[in-house]
Amino acid sequence: MKTDFEKFLDLVKERNGQEPEFLQAVQEVAETVIPYIAEHNIYYGRNILLRMVEPERALTFRVCWVDDSGKIQVNRGYRIQMNSAIGPFKGGLRFHPTVNMSILKFLAFEQVFKNALTTLPMGGGKGGSDFNPKGKSDDEIMRFCHAFMSELFRHIGANTDVPAGDIGVGAREIGFLFGMYKKLKNEFTGVLTGKGLSWGGSLIRPEATGYGTVYFAENMLKTRGQDLKGKNIVVSGSGNVAQYAVEKSLQLGAKVLTLSDSSGYIYDSEGIDAKKLAYVMELKNVKRGRIREYTEKYPKTKFVKGKTPWDIKCDIALPCATQNELNETDAKMLLSNGCICVSEGANMPSTIEAVHTFQKAKILYAPGKASNAGGVATSGLEMTQNSLRFNWTRDEVDLKLKGIMSNIHDSCIEFGTEKDGYINYVKGANIAGFVKVADAMLAQGIV
Numbered sequence: 001m002k003t004d005f006e007k008f009l010d011l012v013k014e015r016n017g018q019e020p021e022f023l024q025a026v027q028e029v030a031e032t033v034i035p036y037i038a039e040h041n042i043y044y045g046r047n048i049l050l051r052m053v054e055p056e057r058a059l060t061f062r063v064c065w066v067d068d069s070g071k072i073q074v075n076r077g078y079r080i081q082m083n084s085a086i087g088p089f090k091g092g093l094r095f096h097p098t099v100n101m102s103i104l105k106f107l108a109f110e111q112v113f114k115n116a117l118t119t120l121p122m123g124g125g126k127g128g129s130d131f132n133p134k135g136k137s138d139d140e141i142m143r144f145c146h147a148f149m150s151e152l153f154r155h156i157g158a159n160t161d162v163p164a165g166d167i168g169v170g171a172r173e174i175g176f177l178f179g180m181y182k183k184l185k186n187e188f189t190g191v192l193t194g195k196g197l198s199w200g201g202s203l204i205r206p207e208a209t210g211y212g213t214v215y216f217a218e219n220m221l222k223t224r225g226q227d228l229k230g231k232n233i234v235v236s237g238s239g240n241v242a243q244y245a246v247e248k249s250l251q252l253g254a255k256v257l258t259l260s261d262s263s264g265y266i267y268d269s270e271g272i273d274a275k276k277l278a279y280v281m282e283l284k285n286v287k288r289g290r291i292r293e294y295t296e297k298y299p300k301t302k303f304v305k306g307k308t309p310w311d312i313k314c315d316i317a318l319p320c321a322t323q324n325e326l327n328e329t330d331a332k333m334l335l336s337n338g339c340i341c342v343s344e345g346a347n348m349p350s351t352i353e354a355v356h357t358f359q360k361a362k363i364l365y366a367p368g369k370a371s372n373a374g375g376v377a378t379s380g381l382e383m384t385q386n387s388l389r390f391n392w393t394r395d396e397v398d399l400k401l402k403g404i405m406s407n408i409h410d411s412c413i414e415f416g417t418e419k420d421g422y423i424n425y426v427k428g429a430n431i432a433g434f435v436k437v438a439d440a441m442l443a444q445g446i447v
Contacts, residue, residue, distance in 0.1 A: 004034055004037075004038060005030060005031070005034045005035075008030055008034060008049065008050065009023075009026075009027060009030060011050070012026050012050075012053055015054075016102075016105070018102070019101060019102030019105060019106075020102060021102045021103050021105075021106040021323060021324075021348075022101075022102045022103075022105040022106040022109065024106065024324075024348070024351075024352060025105075025106040025109050025110055025348060026053050026109065027352065028348075028352060028355070028367075028426070028430075029049075029109075029113065029430050029434070030049065032424075032426060032427040032430045032431060033049055033430050033431060033434045034049065036431050036434070037049065042442070043438055043442075046442065048434075048438045048441060048442070049434070051441065052082075052083060052109075052112065052434075052437065052438075052441075053109060055080050055081060055082045055083075055105065055108065056081050056082065056083060056084060056089075057079075057080075057081040057155075058078075058079075058080050058081070058101070058105070059077075059078065059079040059080075059081070059127075059155055060076060060077065060078050060101075061076075061077045061078075061151045061152075062074060062075075062076065062077070062151075063075045063076065063077045063129060063131070063144065063147050063148050063151065064147060065140075065143045065144045065146075065147040066143060067136075067140050067143075068137055068139060068140055073144075075129050075130055075131040075144070075148075076129060076130050077127070077128075077129045077148050077151060077152065078099065078101065078104050078127050078128055078129065079125065079126075079127035079152060079155055079156070079161070079163075080101075080104045080105055080107075080108040080125055080126050080127060081108075081123075081125045081155070081161055082105075082108035082109060082111065082112050082123070082124040082125050082126070083112045083123050083124050083437060084123035085123060085437050085440035085441045085444065086115070086116060086121055086122065086123055086436060086437060086440045087115070087120070087121035087122040087123045088122065088123055088157075088158070088159055088160050088161055088162055089123045089124065089125030089156075089160070089161035089162070090111070090115055090122035090123060090124065090125060090161075090162050090164070090376060090379065090380070091107065091108055091111040091115075091124055091125040091126040091127070091163065091164065091376070092107075092126060092127075092128075092163065092164045092165055092166030092169065093126075093127045093128045093129075093163045093164070093165065093166055093169045093173075093177075094107070094126070094127075094128035094129075094166040094167045094168055094169060095128055095129050095131045095132070095133050095167070095168030095169050095173065096128070096130070096132065096167050096168045097130050097131075097132045098130075099128045099129060099130045100130070103323070104126045104127060104128060105126075106323070106347075106348065107126040107166075107347055108124055108125050108126035109124070110124075110347055110348065110368065110369050111124035111125060111126055111376070112124030112433070112437060113369045113429065113430060113433030113434065113437070114368075114369040114370075114372075114373045114376060114433070115373075115376055115380075116432070116433040116434075116436040116437050117369065117370060117373055117408045117411060117429060117432060117433050117436075118373050118376060118377040118380060118404055118408065119404070119407060119436075120377060120380035120381075120404075121380075122162075122376065122379075122380050122383075125161055125163075126166075127152070127163060128166065128168075128169070129144075129148060131144055131148075131168075132168070133168045133173070134168075134288075138172070141172065141173060141176065142176045145173055145176035145177045145180065146176060146179075146180040148177065149176075149177045149180040149181050149184070150180060150184065152177075153180070153181050153184045153185060156181075156191055157189070157191055158189040158190050158191050158383075158386070158387075162190065162191060162192065162193060162379075162383060163177075163191075163192055163193075164192065164193040164194045164375075164376070164379050165194040167239070167322070169194075170194075170240065170285075171194065171196060171206070174192055174194045174195055174196075175195075175196060177192060178191070178192050178195060178199070188200075189386070190382065190383050190386025190387065193205065193379035193382045193383060194206075194379065194382075195382070200382070200385075200386050201382065202378060202379075202381055202382035202385055202391070202392070202397060203391070203392070203393065203394040203397050204378055204394060204397040204398050204401060205375075205378045205379065205382055205397075206240060206244070207244040207247070207248075208244075208374045208375045208377065208378035208379075208401055209240070209241045209244070209345060209372050209374050209375030210240065210241045210242065210243060210244025210245035210246070210247065210248060210320070210345060210374075211244055211245075211247075211248045211374055211398070211401060212371070212372060212373060212374015212375065212377065212378075212401060212404075212405050213241070213245050213318060213320070213343050213344070213345040213371050213372050213374065214228070214245055214248040214249050214252065214318070214343070215248070215374065215401070215402050215405040215406070216343050216366055216370065216371040216374075216405050216408070216409060217316060217318070217341055217343035217364075217366070217371070218252065219405065219406055219409040220341055220343065220364040220366060220409070220423075220425070221341060221364065223364075223413075223423060224364070227252070227253075228249060228252040228253055228254040228316070229252065229253035229254065230253060230254070230255070231254045231255070231315040231316050232254070232255050232257060232313070232314045232315050232316070233249050233254050233255065233256045233257065233314060233315065233316045233317070233318060234256075234257055234258045234309045234310070234312045234314040234316075234317050234318070235249075235256055235258055235259055235260075235309075235317075235318045235320055235345075236258070236259075236260045236265070236308055236309055236310075236318070236319050236320055236321040236325060236326075236346075236349070237259070237260060237261070237319075237320035237321035237322075237345070237346065238259040238260060238261050238280060238284050238291045239261075239284060239320075239321075241320040241345045241346065241372070241375075242259060242318075242320040242321070242345065243277065243280065243281055243284070243285075245318050245320055245345050246259070246272060246277050246280075247274075247277060249318075250272075250273065250274055250277070254316070255271040256271060256272045257269065257271065257272070257309075257312055257314065258272075258309035258312055259272065259280060259291055259294070259309075260291060260308060260309055260321060261284075261290060261291040261321075263290050263291065263292055263305065263306070264291070264292065264303055264304050264305040264306050264307055265291070265303070265304050265307060265308060265309040266291055266292070266294045266295060266301050266302065266303050266304075267301060267302045267303075267304065267309065267312055268294075268298065268300075268301040269300075269301075270300065270301075276294075276298065279294070279297055280294065291303075292305075308321075308325055308326065308330065310326060310330035310331075310333050310334050311330075311333050311337070312337070313337040313338060314334070314337060314338070314339055315338065315339065315340055315341065316339065316340070316341045316342070316343070317334055317339050317341070317342045317343075318342075318343055318344075318345050319342070319344050319345060319346050319349035319350065320345030320346050320349075321346055321349065322346055322347075322349065323346065323347055323348045323349060324348065324349065324350075324351050325346065325349045325350075326349050326350045326351065326354050327350075327351045327353065327354055328351060328353035328354050328356075328357055330354060331350070331353075331354035331355075331357035331358055332357060335357070335358075335361050335363065339363065340363050340364060341363065341364040341365075342358055342363065342364070342365045342366065343364075343366045343371040344366060344367055344368035344371050344372060345368070345371065345372050346368060346372065347368045347369075347372065348367075348368055349368065350367075355367070355426060359424065359426070362422050364423075364425075365425060365426070366412075366425045366429075367425060367426050367429055369429050369430075369433065370408050370409075370412055370425060370428075370429040373404070373405070373408055374401055374404070374405055377401060377404045377405075378397065378401055381397060381400055381401075408429075408432075411428065411429070411432035412425045412428030412429050412432065413428060414428065414432065415427065415428040415429075415431040415432045415435075416428020416429070416431070
């Protein structure tokens with residue numbers, strides 16, 4: 001006879017067979033949550049997890065806009081409103097040519113658990129478009145964002161659904177999106193997070209995901225009597241999350257050796273210091289250049305084309321680029337090179353096989369739903385400040401962020417500590433998030 005786990009996965013695959021990323025995310029959660037459900041009568045037989053994997057609402061819409069040459073372009077827009085049991089839907093918008101229903105459903109599903117872990121009153125959602133901002137002028141991006149929001153505005157609101165940024169959606173895009181929402185609704189509300197400081201944004205929000213990823217790694221290391229000082233770190237990505245993960249790592253005394261983008265990675269054996277990081281920020285955020293240009297500025301470094309940095313010897317790995325960037329072979333390479341800690345800054349950057357490899361070796365491994373929750377946590381703090389019409393100082397927000405990451409770590413320990421003392425952070429994060437959302441769903445009845 002099939003187990004409850006197998007029956008559940010069969011049903012989810014039957015309904016979502018063409019969505020591999022979503023199925024991967026569901027399987028990763030189900031592996032730890034279904035045994036927990038079987039042991040607790042309050043949840044067993046209620047189909048709670050099956051209700052969680054089905055979005056409350058999945059929206060697709062046409063986005064028409066005019067490029068600089070006067071040609072009409074057509075893209076597809078999405079918003080997945082996954083679960084609102086503990087608060088309004090909350091999750092980013094991603095503009096990237098790879099965006100599809102599977103990727104957004106996986107991100108929305110992960111977001112439900114991530115938001116629950118923060119303890120803030122936020123449900124889970126995700127959205128975006130197959131629009132590619134790279135190579136577009138500011139005017140083209142503005143026209144696309146305005147067209148996108150002219151449909152999305154019907155489905156969001158400060159107490160309904162609060163989007164934020166993600167890959168391809170930074171401060172520029174949030175500004176254009178917010179401007180159109182404000183015009184259409186004739187109101188100034190905290191309907192988007194990641195806003196500029198002069199119009200409702202929060203200090204530390206740009207830094208929060210990267211900072212939080214490092215804070216979580218710091219908490220994990222403390223369980224083994226260690227810290228970041230003197231540790232060698234490899235980082236993938238070179239966008240917002242990676243940049244601020246590097247910044248916080250440097251502040252805590254670590255040495256960062258790598259950064260990457262879709263073209264390959266750079267290796268700096270002398271370490272990426274604050275001055276070099278400032279150059280990377282200008283290169284990626286202002287000039288919108290490629291990471292290989294780093295080697296032109298610093299000739300002693302090496303650029304490896306078309307590869308990820310997981311073959312570099314390190315103590316700590318911070319995957320901060322994109323989903324499934326780190327596979328089983330990469331995981332084995334990291335272990336053979338002495339890696340003792342992996343803290344995910346991206347969403348699901350490690351394949352299931354890689355995760356199992358880390359867990360079998362019993363190293364410190366944190367899934368993104370726990371370790372990168374700092375971004376959405378600070379978005380929640382931005383929502384609070386908007387509601388209060390008030391701003392906290394940089395130090396106040398950073399202190400709250402650090403406290404939230406510590407609390408998430410404590411929840412992972414509570415639900416994830418194995419009989420031999422090993423902390424299974426995947427199990428801990430999944431069960432802690434599940435319990436909070438499930439309890440709310442049970443209290444509200446079958447809706």
